[in-house]
Amino acid sequence: MLKIEGLSAEIDGKPILNGIDLEVPTGELHAVMGPNGSGKSTLSYVLAGREGYEVTGGSATFDGQDLLAMEPEERAAAGLFLAFQYPVELPGVGNANFLRTALNALRRTRGEPELDAMQFLKVARERMRALSMPEDMLKRGVNVGFSGGEKKRNEVLQMALLNPRMAVLDETDSGLDIDALRIVADGVNAMRGPAFSALVITHYQRLLEYIVPDRVHVLVGGRIVKSGGPELAKELEVSGYASVQAAA
Amino acid sequence: MTAMQQKGAEGFLHRYEGLRERLPGVRLPWVAALRDVAAVAFRASGLPTRRIEAWRYTDLRAVGEAGFDEALTSLEDGQDLPAMRGSARAVFLDGRFRADLSDLDGVGYAVGSLATELRKLEGRVGALARPEEQPLAALNTMLFEDGLVVTVPAGVEGGVLDLLSVASPTERPSAFHPRHLVRLEPGSSLTLIETATGPEDGRYLHNPVFEIEVGEGATLNHARLQQEGPRAFQLSTVYARVAAGGTYDNFTLNAGGQLVRNEIHTALVGPGGACHMNGAQLLGPGQHADTTTFLDHAAPDCASRQTYKTVLSSKSRGVFQGKILVRRPAQRTDGYQMNQTLFLSPDAEIDSKPQLEIYADDVKCSHGATVGELDAEQLFYLRARGIPGERARAMLVEAFLTEAVEGVSDPVARGALEAAVTGWWSRQMKDAA
Numbered sequence: 001m002l003k004i005e006g007l008s009a010e011i012d013g014k015p016i017l018n019g020i021d022l023e024v025p026t027g028e029l030h031a032v033m034g035p036n037g038s039g040k041s042t043l044s045y046v047l048a049g050r051e052g053y054e055v056t057g058g059s060a061t062f063d064g065q066d067l068l069a070m071e072p073e074e075r076a077a078a079g080l081f082l083a084f085q086y087p088v089e090l091p092g093v094g095n096a097n098f099l100r101t102a103l104n105a106l107r108r109t110r111g112e113p114e115l116d117a118m119q120f121l122k123v124a125r126e127r128m129r130a131l132s133m134p135e136d137m138l139k140r141g142v143n144v145g146f147s148g149g150e151k152k153r154n155e156v157l158q159m160a161l162l163n164p165r166m167a168v169l170d171e172t173d174s175g176l177d178i179d180a181l182r183i184v185a186d187g188v189n190a191m192r193g194p195a196f197s198a199l200v201i202t203h204y205q206r207l208l209e210y211i212v213p214d215r216v217h218v219l220v221g222g223r224i225v226k227s228g229g230p231e232l233a234k235e236l237e238v239s240g241y242a243s244v245q246a247a248a
Numbered sequence: 249m250t251a252m253q254q255k256g257a258e259g260f261l262h263r264y265e266g267l268r269e270r271l272p273g274v275r276l277p278w279v280a281a282l283r284d285v286a287a288v289a290f291r292a293s294g295l296p297t298r299r300i301e302a303w304r305y306t307d308l309r310a311v312g313e314a315g316f317d318e319a320l321t322s323l324e325d326g327q328d329l330p331a332m333r334g335s336a337r338a339v340f341l342d343g344r345f346r347a348d349l350s351d352l353d354g355v356g357y358a359v360g361s362l363a364t365e366l367r368k369l370e371g372r373v374g375a376l377a378r379p380e381e382q383p384l385a386a387l388n389t390m391l392f393e394d395g396l397v398v399t400v401p402a403g404v405e406g407g408v409l410d411l412l413s414v415a416s417p418t419e420r421p422s423a424f425h426p427r428h429l430v431r432l433e434p435g436s437s438l439t440l441i442e443t444a445t446g447p448e449d450g451r452y453l454h455n456p457v458f459e460i461e462v463g464e465g466a467t468l469n470h471a472r473l474q475q476e477g478p479r480a481f482q483l484s485t486v487y488a489r490v491a492a493g494g495t496y497d498n499f500t501l502n503a504g505g506q507l508v509r510n511e512i513h514t515a516l517v518g519p520g521g522a523c524h525m526n527g528a529q530l531l532g533p534g535q536h537a538d539t540t541t542f543l544d545h546a547a548p549d550c551a552s553r554q555t556y557k558t559v560l561s562s563k564s565r566g567v568f569q570g571k572i573l574v575r576r577p578a579q580r581t582d583g584y585q586m587n588q589t590l591f592l593s594p595d596a597e598i599d600s601k602p603q604l605e606i607y608a609d610d611v612k613c614s615h616g617a618t619v620g621e622l623d624a625e626q627l628f629y630l631r632a633r634g635i636p637g638e639r640a641r642a643m644l645v646e647a648f649l650t651e652a653v654e655g656v657s658d659p660v661a662r663g664a665l666e667a668a669v670t671g672w673w674s675r676q677m678k679d680a681a
Contacts, residue, residue, distance in 0.1 A: 049632070050632075051624060071631070072628060073631045073636050073637065075632075076632060084629070088625050088626050088628075090626055091647065092650035093644070093646075102633035102634050105634045109634070158633060162633065162634065
């Protein structure tokens with residue numbers, strides 16, 4: 001599904017990613033763990049196509065397509081979803097309008113009929129109930145005045161509605177209390193299946209108790225220094241990143 | 249145009265000399281006196297130049313150089329008129345009322361043509377306009393031929409009245425100067441939605457003056473959708489006077505025209521009056537639009553809110569000048585003014601000049617101005633959700649305008665405004681493509 005080979009990228013001339021190799025097969029959920037400054041967020045932004053990052057080497061393909069040559073909206077249309085670490089506030093853009101516009105944009109590219117306001121509300125309400133989100137969050141501006149937990153839940157709601165083939169979750173656990181963490185994890189787990197892949201990016205092992213990965217990769221200094229099964233996350237919890245860094 | 253035709257202020261004065269025996273009200277001494285006084289004032293002032301403080305950012309030389317002829321009205325009946333809003337419509341073609349195109353049956357108030365009713369309007373024409381201070385009001389007074397006259401009786405809910413101004417296709421530059429009179433008697437209400445349009449390639453000057461009297465406890469919603477043709481000049485002056493407990497809501501969209509001035513003078517003269525003046529200026533290649541407001545707080549316990557938003561694309565220029573005057577008796581005034589500009593192009597320019605002049609001591613008055621571009625983070629967030637770049641930009645522009653548009657309380661007026669904003673955007677996209 002996602003294949004990253006030798007990916008290097010920099011911001012303002014400063015190298016952040018230094019030759020990442022990573023492959024997530026269809027239907028699998030992989031975790032990328034790493035300390036602060038290891039390039040975790042940069043990896044997610046480069047995959048989603050944010051401006052300001054210069055790819056200096058390597059490749060990333062999504063289902064065989066050259067991901068790096070696509071516009072951000074083309075990547076979304078292809079089925080890639082990025083859950084932001086810091087979801088952006090959009091004052092003046094109603095959450096319902098935003099969600100429906102995004103959903104209909106994707107439905108258009110898939111050749112599916114657009115949903116009218118009523119049809120959309122029905123679908124959205126269902127998803128929101130599953131995430132314990134109050135319905136008035138549809139009426140508010142996108143992420144405006146949302147608590148940290150509400151913002152993250154709104155990300156998961158978007159993921160549930162847009163139904164991507166692959167999700168990159170960038171520190172979705174940060175700022176969540178244990179109840180919110182469980183709700184978010186349930187939201188992700190509900191998506192799992194043979195046609196859904198995910199890359200869960202996190203600093204802490206905590207999230208991986210609720211979302212159990214198929215594989216764990218350790219990112220240090222802009223490179224994957226170690227890969228293993230879910231047990232690797234627990235090892236890191238005990239021994240810390242320093243040990244992996246030293247071994248690498 | 250003849251070789252001898254005069255331009256600038258002289259051209260208009262010349263026209264007045266030539267037309268005065270044919271202008272409406274020629275046999276009414278009070279009308280003749282108004283026009284003569286205005287002509288004297290206009291002869292002394294000429295068209296305003298940038299040396300005058302109130303016109304520092306807007307240059308009328310292009311208007312002076314155009315050399316206008318009489319409008320040759322040539323629209324086929326009903327041709328290309330936009331759909332009617334609400335239940336009643338008054339249509340003006342080149343500034344002249346067209347009963348045949350209007351639909352005013354069954355309204356619960358008096359409405360008609362100024363030219364027809366002029367002899368009954370002594371004391372109303374010129375009650376608020378100040379031709380000695382505003383040269384364009386002088387020009388209008390000198391040359392007005394017609395206009396809308398509305399009087400909503402006490403306690404009557406007037407509903408929505410659609411005022412449509414259309415300029416007809418013309419080979420030579422034409423000019424018209426309608427004078428509109430709106431009076432709301434105590435406790436009455438009206439929504440007036442005004443649309444001004446004109447041909448794609450015609451040069452014309454639309455110079456309307458409004459005299460608006462809002463009685464005690466009355467409410468006027470006045471939505472102005474300026475969508476003139478791309479070569480047009482619209483120079484409009486609104487005078488409004490709000491009695492105790494009355495409300496005047498003005499929303500002005502400046503989306504058309506080449507050179508536009510929207511000047512509003514509102515006086516809150518009775519306790520507990522309110523005024524909301526909001527607007528959006530959406531400008532594209534080569535357009536210049538100027539919104540200039542004067543808010544006169546003359547009575548205690550009045551509130552005023554002004555929110556003006558300007559979106560500038562390509563090489564366009566916006567101007568906002570807003571003055572709030574709080575007179576000594578106007579205690580407990582609550583005044584707010586905000587002016588925000590969104591740049592879609594590095595070649596655009598905005599001039600913003602807020603001014604507070606306060607003589608009362610118990611007053612809450614604030615103003616602010618911001619300037620910015622579309623936020624790259626917000627744009628990326630939308631696009632990462634699959635929303636194509638242009639749609640994402642449009643959403644952010646609409647979001648920028650939200651605060652001003654939300655100030656329009658009447659749903660019909662708001663719908664008309666939102667449609668106009670959407671139309672402007674798709675036009676920008678088409679031009680860019």
